[in-house]
Amino acid sequence: MTPLLKGLISGLIFGAADIALMLPMSFPDKRTALLAAFLSRFGIGLVIALVNLPNWPGWLIGAVFGLLLSLPDAVVTKAYGPILATGLIGGIIIGGLARGWSARS
Helix, strand or coil: CCHHHHHHHHHHHHHHHHHHHHCCCCCCCHHHHHHHHHHHHHHHHHHHHHCCCCCCCHHHHHHHHHHHHHHHHHHHHCCHHHHHHHHHHHHHHHHHHHHCCCCCC
16 A cells, blocks of 8 residues: 555545544534534644654654644644544554554654
8 A cells, every 4th residue: 555545545534533623513603613523633643644753653754743743733723632642543543553553764
């Protein structure tokens, strides 16, 4: 499977999972909030699968980019804990599965 396909699949799954977590919540504009969350998580999945950092284990790549790409959403919403936690956990899982759990030479 190509890195692009891994990224597209990872992004779709992560985005859908985040929407599922948000469905019970209420927002002033729920449709916009769900779309923004999906796009953010889709981007995280795509970037983690495509970035090339030799000698970094996949889980670390996922953790770094999961947190980094979650920061803008966390700052805007002031919901730091849940947004950064899901970005970190999702990033670690995606990175490990898409790029491997140990460092490559």
